[in-house]
Amino acid sequence: MKQFIKLFHISALTILVVGCKDPSRTKTMDFGLFTIDVPYKWQQIKQNGIDSYVGAVAVDNTDTLYFDLGMYSNTLTEPNIEVITRQMIEENDLDSAGFVVVKDLMSMNIDADLYRKQNVSWDTIDNRRAKIVFPRISGKGSTGVYIGSLWGDSSKVRFNLYGSNLKTQTEQDLLKAIKTLRFHKRNIDDEEN
16 A cells, blocks of 8 residues: 555656646636737736737747737738849948848849748638738747737727747747637726726
């Protein structure tokens, strides 16, 4: 009988230790107006917004996610790619950062989509049309979700949740978590206080 009790204690302790280190373990974060299932180690960070309900999620020491729920939430649309020639840079004394630089005007008829950092897909999340963005090259660009009309009424309350230049595992975890979003309509002012 003593051996059985000892074996039971060892088994229970093993399950407890292994369960705590299980990277697939999740928890539900409740932000009042929405919930999301995330990896167990992620932590909520309260922030103050001026005209919307904002907050953040600390993933680890380097990756942080941000959300914005309000009328002016960013659409997560990548800026247009501008193509210019080397001559334009020299004549106008421009910094080439943010431009696709081509040799001459003959080369300007290129497909700017070749130079975009993000892919975009569309899905339905909690019965809402959602734009999902993710980098073409892992770690370079934004990963997240944007919903343009959260409550489906004329108020045009929008939502985004995203991170920039995330580690590959964080990108994968966020894309999985996004699908678990559930929204609960209440007064946004209640969440800001």
